[in-house]
Amino acid sequence: MMRAGARVTLKTIAESLGVSVKTVSRALAGKDSVGEELRARIRAEADRLGYVPNSMARSLVSGAAMTVGMVITHPANPFYASLISAVEERCRANGYSLLLMVTEEDLETEREAAEALLRWGVDGAVATPVQQGAEHWQRLRDSGVPIVLVNRGLEGFDSDFVGVDHERGTYEAVSHLLGTGATSIHLLEEDVPFSSAADRRAGFHRALTEHNIAVQDDTVTLVPPSTDERRALPWDPAAAYRCAQQLVSRLEPGAAVVTGSDYFALGLYRALAEKGIDVPAHVSVIGHGDLPFAAYLQPTLASVRPPADEIGARAAELLLERIQGSTAPPATIYLPPELKIRASAGGDRNEPRGK
Template structure:
């Protein structure tokens, strides 16, 4: 079906149909209603490619993520897509699975498609390909991970603050020894969490020993299955558990890690939180339903996605403001594992 098909059916010009469907004021409301009704009856669908050629805009955002199975990214994608839909844009999604070469290919594809803007969670191994995309006139917003030397808008979780507040809560609640079970990855998000953990200890005059932070290696499984393996955290936690004295506490960099820790503690007959308090990170859907319910740091995924999309729309509309760096605070959800009330149905 084309505009001419609708025009011939109603005895009007194709230009009149085009103006009516585009919402132009030059068409009466009565005629506009007739044209839209006929377009619906005939099953007319606007040609986005033709519209792009006329307007000079693809009306599409690109989005590049690393973990297709990560619940954080699921919320992020939904928020960006919602903003796009509300503004008449489409979303082109690409997945890198933490592979630098796949990421470079994704950047080239976004350039080839001529997207109007891009929301990117980078692998953090080079920025030349993103620089080329931005130099071509495509604004970029980085999410959750920064790239040194690459100037563009950034929106992310304040991981340092989240870890600091969680560690401070455990210490102020009486933890005699505090440990961390953290990701062994070179990403800014993990480094920021470690910095917050260390700051909480330093402010209270507590030393950071060599064994204070236990690093969990990345998953060897395809990232489309799970971003992290609880089993890897379980093996690391088995070594950590032997050092946990009554009154200790553990801050994990992922709720998946907390699953592995829970198993290691249970096998040794160590009760949570009676002997060891635990706080996770991510506040994944299962956290509130564990026994005991897992306290966790909840990142504001939806807010980050919406803010990133809004920044792109501002750039497309001509904003020349300096690159924004926005850190949104996470929320500390206290539950039984950290000594709080067991609000089992809280999500």
């Protein structure tokens, strides 16, 4: 009789059926050397006993850890939360566990994460880099671990990449505002050295240039990162509010502001309300991220929605192909965001929430 709480092993199943451990192992692995009838009996007994495969033992036999590492910057950011869920879902469907590590935009923490993934022998990695060096990622890849970068690339590191077309998203936001008759456009953006912020600024400049509008020195307002001992949050609404207090004094009726984050739009909304400036009657606003609260603000906030779920799914699929031996040239995939027009940028003030 099996002791209560004891782990069910291949030996447990073998003793229950009066067959060898090797036969049970072959049957559960789907080997042709075991007949269909016996295989069915073994699988049924495994189910009855509650057998769970030992992943560590399986990895020692197969040479695969059946684990994917994921290194991100800010788990509190809803974009990364959706990204994690999409990657985990694809990995789990293919028999892989997900090992999550967080850097909080710290280079040394990122190096430690890459070294840990190397020690643990993961089969592959999905990473959002801090963009301050590629040596540790190169070392991981040289060890045979395929890497897919998401949201941010790495100069000099030729790897699969899946990210948001930030340049296009901001370009379309500015073009929409100009099309609704905005007399001047401002950008409230992160003051960080990341490609995502740089791409949004590029889209802003391209849209104005194509409409023959000069970019003045005070057209772009940069929000400094808010840091404390625990984390660095470049999308802090309090920091955006302080910057917006100075910005709103320069906004004439008919102006519009594009923000690099919906969190920045929160700070901007407060600064505008304190000055009695109506949105959108006097100033239009478009955020970035389309976070859950955007559709519940008053007025509802127009926003650029990044396809986080699709990015995660595509990144996981690329990585699984690499793990399975794909030697195709590295892919670079930019997925277009969706511009969600709501009341703050000319949409219907009476539209249903959540649209």
